Amino acid sequence: MSEQALVRFDVEDGIGVITVDYPPVNALGPGVPEGIIAALEKGEAEPNVKAMVLMGAGRTFIAGADIRQFGKPRPVLPRRTYDVLDQGTKPIVAAIHGFALGGGLENALACNYRIAVSSAKVGLPEVNIGILPGGGGTQRLPRLIGPKAAMEMIVSGRHVPAPEAKTLGIIDEIVAGKDLRAEAIAYAKTIADRRPLPRVRDSSEKLAQAKGDPGMFEGMRKSIARRARNQIAPYHCIAAVEAACSQAFDDGIKTERRLFGELENSDQAKGMRYAFFAEREVARIPGIGKDIALPPMKNIAVVGAGTMGGGIAMSLADFGHNVKIVDATPEVLAKGMQRIQDNYAISVKRGSLKQEEMDRRVPRIHPVERLEDIADSDIVIEAVFEEMPVKKEVFAKLDRIVKPGALLMTNSSALDIDEIASVTKRPELVCGAHFFSPANVMKLLEVVAGAKSAPTTLATAMKMGRDIGKLAAYAGNCDGFVANRSRAPFGTEMVLMAEEGALPEQVDKVMVDFGYPMGPFAVGDLAGLDIGYASRRRRAAADPNFRKLPVPDRLVEMGRYGQKTLAGWYRYEKGDRTPHPDPEVKRIIAEVAKDMGIQQRSFTDEEILRRLLFASVNEACKILEEGKALRASDIDVMWLHGFGFPRYRGGLMFWADQIGVAEVHRQIEEWHQRYGARWKPANLLRELAQSGGSFRDAKKI
Ligand code: 3HC
Numbered sequence: 001m002s003e004q005a006l007v008r009f010d011v012e013d014g015i016g017v018i019t020v021d022y023p024p025v026n027a028l029g030p031g032v033p034e035g036i037i038a039a040l041e042k043g044e045a046e047p048n049v050k051a052m053v054l055m056g057a058g059r060t061f062i063a064g065a066d067i068r069q070f071g072k073p074r075p076v077l078p079r080r081t082y083d084v085l086d087q088g089t090k091p092i093v094a095a096i097h098g099f100a101l102g103g104g105l106e107n108a109l110a111c112n113y114r115i116a117v118s119s120a121k122v123g124l125p126e127v128n129i130g131i132l133p134g135g136g137g138t139q140r141l142p143r144l145i146g147p148k149a150a151m152e153m154i155v156s157g158r159h160v161p162a163p164e165a166k167t168l169g170i171i172d173e174i175v176a177g178k179d180l181r182a183e184a185i186a187y188a189k190t191i192a193d194r195r196p197l198p199r200v201r202d203s204s205e206k207l208a209q210a211k212g213d214p215g216m217f218e219g220m221r222k223s224i225a226r227r228a229r230n231q232i233a234p235y236h237c238i239a240a241v242e243a244a245c246s247q248a249f250d251d252g253i254k255t256e257r258r259l260f261g262e263l264e265n266s267d268q269a270k271g272m273r274y275a276f277f278a279e280r281e282v283a284r285i286p287g288i289g290k291d292i293a294l295p296p297m298k299n300i301a302v303v304g305a306g307t308m309g310g311g312i313a314m315s316l317a318d319f320g321h322n323v324k325i326v327d328a329t330p331e332v333l334a335k336g337m338q339r340i341q342d343n344y345a346i347s348v349k350r351g352s353l354k355q356e357e358m359d360r361r362v363p364r365i366h367p368v369e370r371l372e373d374i375a376d377s378d379i380v381i382e383a384v385f386e387e388m389p390v391k392k393e394v395f396a397k398l399d400r401i402v403k404p405g406a407l408l409m410t411n412s413s414a415l416d417i418d419e420i421a422s423v424t425k426r427p428e429l430v431c432g433a434h435f436f437s438p439a440n441v442m443k444l445l446e447v448v449a450g451a452k453s454a455p456t457t458l459a460t461a462m463k464m465g466r467d468i469g470k471l472a473a474y475a476g477n478c479d480g481f482v483a484n485r486s487r488a489p490f491g492t493e494m495v496l497m498a499e500e501g502a503l504p505e506q507v508d509k510v511m512v513d514f515g516y517p518m519g520p521f522a523v524g525d526l527a528g529l530d531i532g533y534a535s536r537r538r539r540a541a542a543d544p545n546f547r548k549l550p551v552p553d554r555l556v557e558m559g560r561y562g563q564k565t566l567a568g569w570y571r572y573e574k575g576d577r578t579p580h581p582d583p584e585v586k587r588i589i590a591e592v593a594k595d596m597g598i599q600q601r602s603f604t605d606e607e608i609l610r611r612l613l614f615a616s617v618n619e620a621c622k623i624l625e626e627g628k629a630l631r632a633s634d635i636d637v638m639w640l641h642g643f644g645f646p647r648y649r650g651g652l653m654f655w656a657d658q659i660g661v662a663e664v665h666r667q668i669e670e671w672h673q674r675y676g677a678r679w680k681p682a683n684l685l686r687e688l689a690q691s692g693g694s695f696r697d698a699k700k701i
Helices: 032-045 081-086 103-110 125-129 137-145 147-156 162-168 180-191 205-212 216-223 233-246 249-264 267-281 307-318 330-350 355-364 388-401 417-421 455-467 483-500 504-514 520-527 529-542 550-557 583-595 605-625 632-642 652-659 661-675 683-691
Strands: 007-012 015-020 051-056 092-096 099-101 113-117 121-123 173-175 300-303 323-326 365-368 379-382 407-410 430-435 444-449 471-476
Touching: 007 032, 015 032, 015 180, 032 051, 032 081, 051 103, 051 180, 081 103, 092 103, 092 180, 099 103, 103 121, 103 137, 113 162, 113 180, 121 162, 125 147, 125 233, 125 267, 137 147, 137 205, 137 233, 137 249, 147 205, 147 216, 147 233, 162 173, 173 180, 205 216, 205 233, 216 233, 233 249, 249 267, 267 632, 267 652, 300 307, 307 323, 307 330, 307 355, 307 365, 307 430, 323 330, 330 355, 330 365, 355 365, 379 388, 388 407, 388 417, 407 455, 417 430, 430 455, 444 455, 444 632, 455 471, 471 632, 483 504, 483 520, 483 550, 483 583, 483 605, 483 632, 504 520, 504 605, 520 529, 529 550, 550 583, 605 632, 605 652, 605 661, 605 683, 632 652, 652 661, 661 683
Parallel strands: 015 051, 051 092, 092 113, 099 121, 113 173, 300 323, 300 379, 323 365, 379 407, 407 430, 444 471
Antiparallel strands: 007 015, 430 444
């Protein structure tokens, strides 16, 4: 593509209009900065041009640098657009619609004026891909809105709506946006003769804020300590803003570039870039195009007002959907509605939700008492007790009652979708919609395909997920589907390691140090050990070879269900969620080990980490080779958004690739010899080790 096609320049009424036209999001890919500079030079040279407008064609302004180019060798341009923009002699107006993100906003900040339509959003989200704004954003934004507000925006990476951006001082004027080009030209005419040209780089009054509040930067570091644990980029962002306050503009820019350079090729940035693209790739199911016609998604109902059903209803209400919720008795329904109210009230109390917003969301959830009341639904999501006979009974009833053509989805976390669908006369309209707990918080939605699920059914479930802010990922029908199935060996291995002598507190510390928000034993206590116990019982009844886990079984049989009974893997004080190591647990573990003839020993942190994660990598390979997951990166997205795997490590399979297939295979083979069948390497793992392939490209082999 020629530079001309990427960036257009034309003159109307004395105003030069520079239009970036690089679909889909006008990223600053190869040729775009050059095109902008060429257009600016034309505008400078043409005597009849009094002022200029920078805008984007299509759905957005400029979404930032082209993320695909990071980590690759790039030509160094003699001049950067930012410098050319603010060194011109004619005023330039950035006219923003859609998004002005990263390098997009940085270019706008280098313009003399910024106008936006009210639906536009601006932000410096570089931190989310492990870097910092490297186009002057850390130096200009603090000058424009003060270091405190700038730091908050840069460190959070959040998208700021245009009206708020105007209040902050980023946007000069909000325009109606019916015809942004015409409005921008009209605005440019009003400022065309104003001199001197306002340049953000020249203003320093706002920086004085830092002098009055010298603890500001340290305070920010402390406030993000938990959230940004182990991460480099958020701290580099703070350091760059600090430099804006202590250095002259050009020196600050040099500091920003140095800090940017330290981040660009870091492992964390690589992991986060990979996650960015994996999170987009996951939306694609081969054979199902974007243009597929989907049935309506207006009337949605949830069957089951328990914790999951309530959470699913909240997820829908949070995104503006009206949803009916039904349960077997008025008492259970009332209790479920109360839980929903309470959950929202907690968010209001914590300050993460405004009371007015809660008052808008709660009435969107309509409790109804009979299945007949949801007969007109387009989509029904079943979230009743996880027992096959119960599910089948509900589906048979739904099939009779709910209008023909409606989609029936199950929130089962493991059961056979085909068996559930078999009791209906519409198996093509049945699929799994597996939410993760708490459903209104966790972003993962596993869309599980039954053998007869129609493409439109799957595409509708995926779209529904995206519409309510979830990352919807395809999974084939198998026990535990993809996410839980790949996580299961981790869960087994942690208990077996405990029997061998790795205590919960050591294992949890290793995983928290690795980057998980909580260790797996503490998570078990939070979720309730009785849940795993019940499911092990069910599985053991169905499969005589099912592996017993005597330690957690003993804990549950002693009434140690986790946090709710103040004892589980840890002990707890009333009203406090802090886990305390419990000598009683150590004693039980030692007793079980003795009974089973297991010699207890010490573990290195490295061994713990590898035992847990390699077990899952091996299972993930089996899932891939069976075609139950479409790609390794989908499994990564599931781990990031279903299980709290640290995003800066990319995901389970990306992390394993950093270690290398050969080493993962060698280790698994060694444990296969030592521990037996459960560590048998997956065929795919063997093949990859032989061929020298990588996990992330596994499907291409
Ligand atoms: N670079 C390369 N590709 C990008 C991109 C970027 N900055 N932003 C989006 N894309 C691609 C996506 O990968 C996707 O491609 P696909 O269709 O092949 O999957 C396509 O554009 C559409 O993106 P989305 O599916 O995400 O579209 P949405 O409408 O849902 O969201 C968006 C639009 C909010 C702009 C979102 O794409 C986004 O957040 N993009 C990234 C923004 C960002 O991080 N900018 C900073 C970049 S770093 C930078 O600027 C450094 C500078 O400081 C020097």
